[in-house]
Amino acid sequence: MGKHIRKMKEIGFFGKFDLKRIKPYGDSINDGKIQISFTLPLPNTNRATIAAKRLSKKMGLKDIDIVFQKSLESDFTFFIVYGVLVHSVDVSKVAMVSHQSKSMNMEEIDEFIREHLRRKVIVLGATTGTDSHTVGIDAIMSMKGYHGHHGLERYEMIETYNLGSQVLNEEFVRKAINLNADVLLVSQTVTQKGVHVKNLSNLVELLEAEGIRDKVVLICGGARISKELAKELGYDAGFGSNTVAEDVATFFVKELVQREKMD
């Protein structure tokens, strides 16, 4: 709970605020106001409007207000809808973990590697499969990095290989074997029909087939990647939006040291 909200609650303003019944916030607590937009494969007539209202209702909206609709071409209509969400969720049992990173900084990470691993860490990264976007992998790996956080190329104790985009999983695995990589970073930015999930699973299968899955720290990242999804797909970690190189590096250096201890 934020400090401000707590204070407002103390003075009784937020009588209705309840972690057991959290709802979207428009301009007052628990008003449940949301906006959605979608296209229907119907011409722009009253039939399309009724379809949009009924769908919105099924999605859990009441006080449905179709604020805008227009024809995309003769057979398709685009809608922007506001409404009040009837649902709420209970998050009173969910422990709060701050999004603020507790990562080491670049110097600390280099020092950590010198002290505990005593050799350079080899990191191989790529945007794999059909995705041609290098923005994610570059933010983590390239010298310049992202928002003032240098990428892994800048680290003295990390040797990096950024293969760029549209790298086939087979090629990625081959390179991982040739370079004897410690860490594999896979970026997926843009997806179409869930293809990123298939592609990420396929990489795990290939690594297992080659018998090197356990020899590498396998990490995926991208705006649509969550920790949960990563674990489910058999990755050691997954990083979403607002991740910087330090976050990723802190994870893998600790993981590598942990593994070394177990060996």
Added chain:
Amino acid sequence: MKRQNKLNLDVSLIKQARAKARIIAHDMQEFINQYTTTTIERTICRLLGIDGVSKEGIPLPNIVVSNIEVDIGAAVFLGNAIIQTGFNPQEIAEKIAQKKLDLKKLPMGDINGIKKTIISLANEGAEKIRANREIRTKLIQTYGDKEGPLLYVIVATGNIYEDIIQANSAARKGADIIAVIRSTGQSLMDYVPYGATTQGFGGTYATQENFRLMRKALDEVGGELGKYIRLCNYCSGLCMPEIAAMGALERLDVMLNDALYGILFRDINMQRTIIDQHFSRMINGYSGVIINTGEDNYIKTVDAVEQGFTVLTSQLMNEQFALLAGIPEEQMGIGHAFEMDPSIRNGFLYELAQAQLSREIFPNAPLKYMPPTRYMTGDIFMGCVQNALFNIITKLTDQRICLLGMLTEAIHTPFMSDRAIAIDIAQYIFNNLHSISEELSFKPDGIINQRATQTLQKADELLSIIKEQGLFQTLENGTFAGIKRSKNGGKGLEGVYRKGNIYLNPFIEIFMERGVA
């Protein structure tokens, strides 16, 4: 278009930089002239009328080229076979596929006779392309061409029939150019798939039949709307000239066509693709296609503010390579992009300076301007505004080909609604700012002019270095996009052959005779 000089650029410096780029391109041309490649020979087969696949699904041009000595060339072998057997090229290709004919086993006849036969056939092939060019010119004359920026949108469903639905929708909303994104990995395939295709990855295979289907669909919707809708595809990768030929035969209008892009971002061997690029550009030049160059991509991997001059450097070289292939300025869709970090103070002014710089240095080129991608975050509301700023610069600086930014960039391939929203916003901005560029002038020694001059100076310095060390060495050094490539590395070097004494490509003379318009 009259050359603008709002930036108060040093005209002699532009001349000097251009002269250096010319020397770089001419040096490279000496190398190019000595070589042919397997895909160039397959292109010659296609232009001589060979199409289709074998029983096993192998394209006939590939079958013919694996049955010749590449250093002598497909034209000589086919010319000889025509004289010896009386069959036409397609029949010859089919017989080779059926193992009923072996080109290498035919006795080689008199070379002058072969030349005569093949040149007359080549003229017939070229005639088809010229006819297509005339159809385009007539249609554009009939409908009248749009002034101002052309709205370029992408379709990428993987299924040519679904692509047609999307393209239709976009055209009706106001799109002027439809680009069909290719399936992932096609640039690395050393053959061109055949027939209509319905399964691709992140895009749709470039095949001649897919080209034909989309062309027909766009002609139909264009007919209804009373305008000519241009079709764009990707003439890059290991089959660069073959795709140029297919595009010429099916009347495509715009082609991405840049060897440097393939070298840097697809790891295609630099020798192979520079040689391929030359012939593909000749075809594009002859067929009236606007080529798009890809230097806008450099600043997706390195900082756009620091490295903006590498874009200009590459533009100047690309211009010279295009001229050497007979492409007039009016067909040079020189590329650049709006890719600076949005948090930079005065970023808009720097972007404006870069875009105006391209406009002034290439006054007659239909410049291709690319929208923000690198700093699109998934915040679609902010994304709309980033795209709007890009659109404003497009209009302020008279760009010709405006690749519309999508609010969902960095999330997924565009929804139909994303495209429609992008078109509506662009049309609003272009109409609202209609005459702005005529009204606009810059402070003589203000931020914009200083930035432009600085970029030009740095480009000129880099061109001096490239002139000294050569383009191949420059690519090996990682000067562009921060990516290093080696001269003998990458894909496709095995398809490069030094031309033998009796080598002949009859199309070179035909395409170049038209000369620089």
